[in-house]
Amino acid sequence: MTQITDRQLRQVRSEAPVxxxxxxxxxxxxxxxxAVANxxxxxxxxxxxxxxxxxxxxLRAAREAAPGRTIGVNLFVPEPANTAIPAQDRSADSDARRRRAEQVRQFRSSLLTPAEQAGVTLPEMTDLDPDAMDDWDAKLDAAVxxxxxxxxxxxxxxxxxVFERLHAADCTLGVTVTTPEEARAALDHGADLLTVQGPxxxxxxxxxxxxxTPPTASLLELIAQVRDAVGTDVPLVAAGGLMTAEDVRRVLEAGAVAAQCGTAFLRADEAGTNPVHRQALDASAAGTAFPTTALTQAFSGRWARGLENAFMRTHTDAPAAYPEVNVLTGPLKKAATAAGxxxxxxxxxxxxxxxAQTGPAERILRTLTP
Incomplete structure (x- = not known):
């Protein structure tokens, strides 16, 4: 197990808590x-x-705009690089892959009518690659x-x-985890810190x-479970539904060194949230529409939480198949966004x-800081 160094630990704990x-x-x-870093x-x-x-x-632009500040980078782990998936299940000729391909094929069929109504063409099955690498190797090269x-x-x-290579380049490394078992595995591979993500x-x-299946233990429960599993020396960054300074204070008191806030910044002036998404967020904040959030696999093939809408309610049969489903639904999402x-x-x-508040990220950060 690679332990975080004293220097890295001081760096993590010396940052603002958000x-x-x-x-x-x-x-x-x-x-x-x-803006957040500054x-x-x-x-x-x-x-x-x-x-x-x-x-x-x-990253160069962000570091130039915020000299001397910490700017992190998060990377999706593509399936061929994901050690949490047994090698036999990643094989192209495995039963798991054959079942998955058939599920994607059936889901594609269910989207043909919506695609025709939207005037778009869906990608063919040959365009849907479960082993797409998302430029993984080039990103690791750049990090080094x-x-x-x-x-x-x-x-x-x-x-x-991968951890050894990036550590040799003096990178501090974290892994997002949703269970104590994932936390232990991440540390065993070399993680310096853990982002503990609640439901x-x-x-x-x-x-x-x-x-x-995504776990349902609350964020505070999960922090306690992970802390029991990994001890008190591992920095934990808490993520999940943290919208106020009081929310942040609670996770810090529970043992996190920082709170990671996403939804709180979706309406920030500097965020790249598209206009349709912003309008829905505005309506949710005003109480005029989108009163609830829900989990879905319909848009990407990975469980994700969003404002509950018609597409989510209609397409509950989406398989666990990222990135295929994400590519498959791409034209439909693009058309809906273009149509408002x-x-x-x-x-x-x-x-x-x-x-979630509107305004400059700096002001939003102040409302989140205990």
């Missing part, structure tokens, strides 16, 4: 990361679903070449070799095995969404 959560798909911009928090870039070149350029100071992993657990979180749940239709695209948000 981190901006990485939010893939647009909301996490370099401007948002820089205000005394830890800014984050979401590295999922963007090229290594774009991610590197955004430029010594990214803080890198966290979501959607799985990379190999020990209240908006966006994707980071269960290490993509087919796992919040009922047909993902509106990621956590359980405290009605409390």
């Amino acid at each position: 981190w901006a959560a990485p939010m893939a798909g647009g909301p996490s911009t370099w401007r948002l990361a820089a 205000a005394g928090g830890v800014g984050f870039l979401a590295g999922g679903m963007v090229s290594a070149q774009r991610l590197t350029e955004d 070449a430029e010594s990214w100071p803080l890198v966290t992993f979501t959607f799985g657990l990379p190999s020990r070799e 209240e979180s908006g966006g994707h749940r980071s269960t290490h095995h993509p087919a796992a 239709d919040p009922e047909g695209t993902n509106l990621w948000a956590g359980v405290g969404v009605a409390q």
Whole structure:
């Protein structure tokens, strides 16, 4: 087990207690990361679903705009690199892969009519690659070449070799976990810190095995469970439904060194949240629409929490198949966004969404800081 160094521990604990959560798909911009960092928090870039070149350029821009501040990068772990999935289940000719392909095929069939109504063409089955790497190797190369100071992993657990390589480049490494078992495995592979993600979180749940059922223990319960499993020396960053300074205070008192807030920044001026998503968030905050959030696999093939809408209610049969489902629904989501239709695209948000505020990220950060 690789223990966090004294220097790294001091760095984590010396930061402000609020981190901006990485939010893939647009909301996490370099401007948002820089604004949070300049205000005394830890800014984050979401590295999922963007090229290594774009991610590197955004990180450079954020670091230039917030010199001397900590900007973290979060990476999705692609299935071929996810050690939490047994090797036999990752094999292209395995029973698990054959079942998965058939489930995706059936789900695609259920989307043909909505696609025709929206005037879009769905990707063919040959376009849906479960082994797509999301520019993984190039992102690791960039992290090493430029010594990214803080890198966290979501959607799985990379190999020990990945941790060793990035540690040699002086990167501090974290893993998002949803169970005590995932926490122990992450430390065994070399994690320096753990992002403990409760079920209240908006966006994707980071269960290490993509087919796992997301746990339901509350964030505070999960912090206690993980602390019992890993001891008191491992820094824990709490994530899930943290919308106020009182929420942050509670998780710090429970043993976290910081709170990672995502939904709280979705309406920030610097966030890249698209107009349809913003309008739905506005309606939720005003109490005029979208009163609840729910978990769904319908948009991406990974469990995620968002404002409950018609697409989620209609397509409850989506399989656990990321990135295939994410690619498959891409044209439908794009068409709904272009048409200004919040009922047909993902509106990621956590359980405290009605409390999300508008304005500069700096001001929002102040409302979150105990």
